[in-house]
Amino acid sequence: MLTPKTILIIGAGQTGAVAARTLRDLGYDGRITIIGNEPHLPYERPPLSKAALEQSVDPAIGRLYPAEFYSEQDIEVINGVSAQSLDTQRREVGLSDGRTLTYDACLLATGGRAKQLPMLPRSSAVHTLRTLDDAMTLGSALKPGVRLVVIGGGFLGLEAGWSAKQRGAHVTVLEGGPALLGRVLPAQVSDWLSQRAQAMGLDVRLGVAVTSVLADTSAEGKMAITLGDGSVVDADHVLVSVGLTPDTTLARAANLSICAKTGGVLVDRHCRTSNEYIWAAGDCASQYQSPGDSPVRIESWQNANTQAAIAAAAILNAPRPAVPYPWFWTDQLGCNIQILGAPSPGLEYVLRGDAAPDDTVPKCLYLGLRDGVPVHGVAINAGGDLRVLRPLFEQSVRIRAEVFADTATGLKPFVKSCMAQPA
Numbered sequence: 001m002l003t004p005k006t007i008l009i010i011g012a013g014q015t016g017a018v019a020a021r022t023l024r025d026l027g028y029d030g031r032i033t034i035i036g037n038e039p040h041l042p043y044e045r046p047p048l049s050k051a052a053l054e055q056s057v058d059p060a061i062g063r064l065y066p067a068e069f070y071s072e073q074d075i076e077v078i079n080g081v082s083a084q085s086l087d088t089q090r091r092e093v094g095l096s097d098g099r100t101l102t103y104d105a106c107l108l109a110t111g112g113r114a115k116q117l118p119m120l121p122r123s124s125a126v127h128t129l130r131t132l133d134d135a136m137t138l139g140s141a142l143k144p145g146v147r148l149v150v151i152g153g154g155f156l157g158l159e160a161g162w163s164a165k166q167r168g169a170h171v172t173v174l175e176g177g178p179a180l181l182g183r184v185l186p187a188q189v190s191d192w193l194s195q196r197a198q199a200m201g202l203d204v205r206l207g208v209a210v211t212s213v214l215a216d217t218s219a220e221g222k223m224a225i226t227l228g229d230g231s232v233v234d235a236d237h238v239l240v241s242v243g244l245t246p247d248t249t250l251a252r253a254a255n256l257s258i259c260a261k262t263g264g265v266l267v268d269r270h271c272r273t274s275n276e277y278i279w280a281a282g283d284c285a286s287q288y289q290s291p292g293d294s295p296v297r298i299e300s301w302q303n304a305n306t307q308a309a310i311a312a313a314a315i316l317n318a319p320r321p322a323v324p325y326p327w328f329w330t331d332q333l334g335c336n337i338q339i340l341g342a343p344s345p346g347l348e349y350v351l352r353g354d355a356a357p358d359d360t361v362p363k364c365l366y367l368g369l370r371d372g373v374p375v376h377g378v379a380i381n382a383g384g385d386l387r388v389l390r391p392l393f394e395q396s397v398r399i400r401a402e403v404f405a406d407t408a409t410g411l412k413p414f415v416k417s418c419m420a421q422p423a
Helices: 014-025 067-072 132-141 155-166 187-199 249-253 301-315 383-394 401-405 411-419
Strands: 006-010 031-035 075-078 083-087 092-095 100-102 105-108 112-114 147-151 170-175 203-206 210-215 223-227 232-235 237-240 244-246 265-267 278-280 285-287 327-332 335-341 348-352 364-370 373-380
Touching: 006 014, 006 100, 014 031, 014 301, 067 075, 083 249, 105 301, 132 237, 147 155, 147 232, 155 170, 155 237, 155 327, 170 232, 187 203, 187 373, 265 278, 278 301, 301 327, 335 383, 348 401, 364 383, 364 401, 373 383, 383 411
Parallel strands: 006 031, 006 105, 031 075, 105 278, 147 170, 147 237, 170 203, 265 285
Antiparallel strands: 083 092, 092 100, 112 244, 210 223, 223 232, 327 335, 335 373, 348 364, 364 373
């Protein structure tokens, strides 16, 4: 494909903005237009469950680049408008304001929508947390003594619940699974996190199901939530945090291939869809990362940046950028937790440090080993230590677990000695 004269990016979130910047960094001087259905300039989402829930919030919180960046880089951002149609034959996109835009290359960075629970009443006291406006609405409701029930004990729900508690709210977190973050943390860390929640005064209930919700018609927002064991939790506000549905409305209407398992737009390792002029990246994309592998859809800050850069390079026929080792971070219950790699069955975990759940600033590091090689790391307030160990993950270097576990061992010399071992 020839270098496109016009590139249209649908989605003004992190993925879309990073892709636009990458295009300019690669020397592209054609037309770039970003379409976003929110009134805000592109921003990062991690602050939504933390700083954006504070009493006074700067509307520019999390903003990726200042307003002048877009004018300086000659990037047109159209806010408050949604893409309504995608004509792949004419290469045209119809907007909600009646305009029609043409493209030579199109990037779908449409993200996703927060899942809803049909049993909950339609009420201003029932919240989801996907946009900055969502966060500001919930934040305005958080006052001392307010009873907030968070349905879903994943990363977002726990972060928001802790932020609400810091504002003086009485918070109850309802999690249907048997453990907190059980799909991404080893059992030892998940158990530790549950113990810390209890120690920090957060009411977390595991293995529970919501069976009914009764709204008090005499008082706006008052709800009685009945659980599967018959217990009832009273709420003034409810935050639904049960996951994300990828926004593939345009892609489906345009007959692009959709992953039956993950629900995302199917893309190859270059983020190209089944249409040669359309790419997709970020939360909406399910990517074949290696030949023979099943497509995966990853919701993370790192993946948004990585796929944005890959798509931008592919659109310009530039070399594919290197893909970093999977990394994720979250702030939970007063702790910064960083995760390198991913869990899998059969890993042997070794602990460095000793952190009590009620410590003011606990610090420890878990490594998940397969045949002595670290493939999964979880650092609690020890992100710097995990960064030191990254080369061992990236190069699949075998380590001696007992030496790593000894806190008297300096990590930098340890890594150096491991790397010097014969293969």
